[in-house]
Amino acid sequence: xxxxxxxxxxxxxxxxxxxxxxxxxxxxxxxxxxxxxxxxxxxxxxxxxxxxxxxxxxxxxxxxxxxxxxxxxxxxxxxxxxxxxxxxxxxxxxxxxxxxxxxxxxxxxxxxxxxxxxxxxxxxxxxxxxxxxxxxxxxxxxxxxxxxxxxxxxxxxxxxxxxxxxxxxxxxxxxxxxxxxxxxxxxxxxxxxxxxxxxxxxxxxxxxxxxxxxxxxxxxxxxxxxxxxxxxxxxxxxxxxxxxxxxxxxxxxxxxxxxxxxxxxxxxxxxxxxxxxxxxxxxxxxxxxxxxxxxxxxxxxxxxxxxxxxxxxxxxxxxxxxxxxxxxxxxxxxxxxxxxxxxxxxxxxxxxxxxxxxxxxxxxxxxxxxxxxxxxxxxxxxxxxxxxxxxxxxxxxxxxxxxxxxxxxxxxxxxxxxxxxxxxxxxxxxxxxxxxxxxxxxxxxxxxxxxxxxxxxxxxxxxxxxxxxxxxxxxxxxxxxxxxxxxxxxxxxxxxxxxxxxxxxxxxxxxxxxxxxxxxxxxxxxxxxxxxxxxxxxxxxxxxxxxxxxxxxxxxxxxxxxxxxxxxxxxxxxx
RNA sequence: GUCCCCGUAGCUCAAUUGGAUAGAGCGUCGGCCUCCGGAGCCGAAGGUUACAGGUUCGACUCCUGUCGGGGAUACCA
Numbered sequence: 232x233x234x235x236x237x238x239x240x241x242x243x244x245x246x247x248x249x250x251x252x253x254x255x256x257x258x259x260x261x262x263x264x265x266x267x268x269x270x271x272x273x274x275x276x277x278x279x280x281x282x283x284x285x286x287x288x289x290x291x292x293x294x295x296x297x298x299x300x301x302x303x304x305x306x307x308x309x310x311x312x313x314x315x316x317x318x319x320x321x322x323x324x325x326x327x328x329x330x331x332x333x334x335x336x337x338x339x340x341x342x343x344x345x346x347x348x349x350x351x352x353x354x355x356x357x358x359x360x361x362x363x364x365x366x367x368x369x370x371x372x373x374x375x376x377x378x379x380x381x382x383x384x385x386x387x388x389x390x391x392x393x394x395x396x397x398x399x400x401x402x403x404x405x406x407x408x409x410x411x412x413x414x415x416x417x418x419x420x421x422x423x424x425x426x427x428x429x430x431x432x433x434x435x436x437x438x439x440x441x442x443x444x445x446x447x448x449x450x451x452x453x454x455x456x457x458x459x460x461x462x463x464x465x466x467x468x469x470x471x472x473x474x475x476x477x478x479x480x481x482x483x484x485x486x487x488x489x490x491x492x493x494x495x496x497x498x499x500x501x502x503x504x505x506x507x508x509x510x511x512x513x514x515x516x517x518x519x520x521x522x523x524x525x526x527x528x529x530x531x532x533x534x535x536x537x538x539x540x541x542x543x544x545x546x547x548x549x550x551x552x553x554x555x556x557x558x559x560x561x562x563x564x565x566x567x568x569x570x571x572x573x574x575x576x577x578x579x580x581x582x583x584x585x586x587x588x589x590x591x592x593x594x595x596x597x598x599x600x601x602x603x604x605x606x607x608x609x610x611x612x613x614x615x616x617x618x619x620x621x622x623x624x625x626x627x628x629x630x631x632x633x634x635x636x637x638x639x640x641x642x643x644x645x646x647x648x649x650x651x652x653x654x655x656x657x658x659x660x661x662x663x664x665x666x667x668x669x670x671x672x673x674x675x676x677x678x679x680x681x682x683x684x685x686x687x688x689x690x691x692x693x694x695x696x697x698x699x700x701x702x703x704x705x706x707x708x709x710x711x712x713x714x715x716x717x718x719x720x721x722x723x724x725x726x727x728x729x730x731x732x733x734x735x736x737x738x739x740x741x742x743x744x745x746x747x748x749x750x751x752x753x754x755x756x757x758x759x760x761x762x763x764x765x766x767x768x769x770x771x772x773x774x775x776x777x778x779x780x781x782x783x784x785x786x787x788x789x790x791x792x793x794x795x796x797x798x799x800x801x802x803x804x805x806x
Numbered sequence: 807g808u809c810c811c812c813g814u815a816g817c818u819c820a821a822u823u824g825g826a827u828a829g830a831g832c833g834u835c836g837g838c839c840u841c842c843g844g845a846g847c848c849g850a851a852g853g854u855u856a857c858a859g860g861u862u863c864g865a866c867u868c869c870u871g872u873c874g875g876g877g878a879u880a881c882c883a
Contacts, residue, residue, distance in 0.1 A: 259824095259825085261822060261825090262822065263826095264821090264822085264825080264826075265826075265827085268826070272825080272826085274824090274825055274826095277825080277863060277864075278824090278863090280863085281862090281863085287863070310826080311825090311826055312825090312826085312863055312864075313863085314825075314826065353883090355882095355883070392882095392883055395882060395883050396882040396883075397882065397883075399882090400882085444882090447882090448881085448882090451882090493883090516880085517880080517881095518881095519880075519881065521880075521881095529879065529880050530880065531880095532880060532881050534881095535881045536881070537881080539881085541881070541882085541883090542882080542883050545883090566883095568810085568811070568877075568878095569877055569878060570878085570883080571810065571811085571877095571878080572809075572810075572877095572878050572879065573878085573883085575810095595811095597811085597812090598876085598877080600876085604875075604876075605876080606876080606877080628845095631845060632845095634845095635843090635844095635845065636843095636845095651845090662819090662820095663818095663819070663820090664819085664820075666811080666812095667811095667812080667819075667820095668811085668812075668876075668877095669818080669819080670817095670818070670819095672818080674818095674832080675818065675819090675831090675832085678831080678832080679845060680831080680832085680845065680846090681830080681831035681832065682820095682830070682831060683831085683845095685845060686845075686846090688845090689843085689845050689846075690846090692843075692845095693842085693843050693845095693846085694842095696842075696843055697842050697843090700842055700843090701842075735822095738822070742822095742823090746820085747822075750820070750821090750822085750830090753830080753831095760846080760847070761847095763842080763846095763847090764846095764847065764848085767841085767842070768842055769842050770841090770842070784842095805843095806843095806845075
């Protein structure tokens with residue numbers, strides 16, 4: 232049940248005929264910022280007054296008169312310059328809560344189903360994963376879970392960087408610098424060392440010839456052309472790198488339907504270029520093949536003068552494959568903000584190449600910065616090891632579990648520590664507006680108080696403990712929910728939050744913004760905490776009140792669990 | 807050079823896309839364990855939203871300019 236859209240419907244009807252296009256004004260109805268302004272507020276009277284040439288308060292009165300309240304809304308109040316404050320009827324809320332309780336998906340509707348490809352994580356093979364890779368992985372995973380829950384057909388594809396120039400660098404470096412013992416002991420670390428070493432040899436920001444750069448490019452071109460020795464090394468490196476990456480995915484509980492890396496598309500590249508040349512979409516220029524994007528725009532290069540293909544070529548081959556294989560309505564690329572120009576150009580090139588029906592969208596996110604506020608880079612060597620981060624998170628959680636819940640069995644404590652530790656890391660990232668850069672620090676990443684996964688998990692566990700303590704089977708509140716009593720402001724405030732679940736999830740997919748869910752969770756938790764403090768549940772005055780409050784508890788727990796689930800974070804019954 | 811992003815409490819970040827008195831967490835200070843789990847709760851202090859103009863009923867949000875930071879930019883992804 233989408234509360235906001237229900238109210239929008241009513242306002243839409245009320246506004247009909249006042250202006251030709253009412254939608255922008257309907258959209259001005261939103262949740263009230265402050266509870267004393269009601270549950271929702273309509274802010275449209277002021278701007279509507281402008282277009283109608285009337286006084287804002289008169290317009291507000293007019294809207295109020297036209298508004299069909301039904302059994303949903305109480306009599307609106309007009310305040311200030313012309314705000315219309317809307318308040319829900321308690322009886323109606325109670326009915327909606329019962330409906331949520333009865334539904335195994337909390338009465339969340341499915342949306343018109345679309346087929347959506349999500350391209351995320353996409354690490355470069357042969358470089359160690361670090362915190363920067365976290366963002367794409369967990370944002371992409373979270374969006375996948377949510378879109379699927381809302382009824383879409385989602386295909387996840389990890390577009391591994393397994394074929395680019397970094398591999399040429401590696402081939403060049405491996406021949407010169409490999410430490411055979413180190414490679415045997417820990418191939419991935421050794422490859423990472425080699426990568427960083429070669430990267431440092433290459434000149435930075437210098438115009439002119441660079442022998443190392445040229446050599447690496449040559450190795451890449453040889454690989455792409457099918458050179459046997461390079462291919463042999465490539466095949467040798469790959470499993471080590473994949474295993475390393477996979478280890479992290481298993482710990483994060485992230486899975487992919489496909490892992491079609493760049494190498495997967497290698498054979499398609501020449502024909503993609505030939506095809507675009509034949510259609511006149513691409514041209515030869517200065518020995519390279521380019522797609523021109525306009526006068527003052529640098530073109531997209533799809534084949535370099537040394538014959539090697541670029542990531543744009545690979546991206547174009549990828550979109551061709553995806554369109555032919557899955558016919559998606561949309562393709563989402565969860566990739567960092569520094570690549571926004573690339574995607575802008577690539578999308579333009581793709582449209583010129585004829586992919587006009589599919590929605591292409593760059594789900595951009597900010598960079599992870601170091602203490603010096605500069606972007607963390609593999610090439611600088613100074614990166615945070617992702618595995619260490621996860622280990623540390625779990626260790627810290629373990630220490631707190633042991634301290635507070637030493638009586639729980641070892642196996643359970645271990646599982647709690649993992650759930651809490653991993654949850655903390657994921658939540659720390661997802662709770663941030665994805666567009667912002669953020670400064671990495673251990674403390675924040677591992678935080679377990681404040682607006683964190685741990686706090687939510689704790690609220691959930693405490694909630695479940697009420698049912699255990701009272702020997703109450705929550706199933707009863709799902710099969711045959713009692714009518715909730717919302718007399719106390721704390722009960723009512725909690726109820727409003729619970730009812731806002733669907734509109735929150737919808738807002739989240741509209742912006743592909745997981746932090747909308749985390750800030751909602753925080754609101755739910757705050758309301759719950761007020762309720763928990765002031766409204767005794769098991770010791771409620773009457774049996775009816777006790778049942779009502781148990782229902783509110785159960786719904787709250789389910790909302791928390793469901794929301795965390797959309798973020799890829801699990802709950803535990805005890806912690 | 808051109809383009810993009812950013813500048814909000816001591817620190818790290820929000821602000822439902824133009825709405826009512828700019829909010830949280832951490833940190834600091836002060837309260838709360840005969841009471842359903844203290845990994846908790848309540849309160850206090852802390853702001854000229856970088857700066858200067860403009861747009862309008864209303865601006866952290868939109869426009870112009872300045873300063874500061876970051877990023878991208880014909881051959882790495």
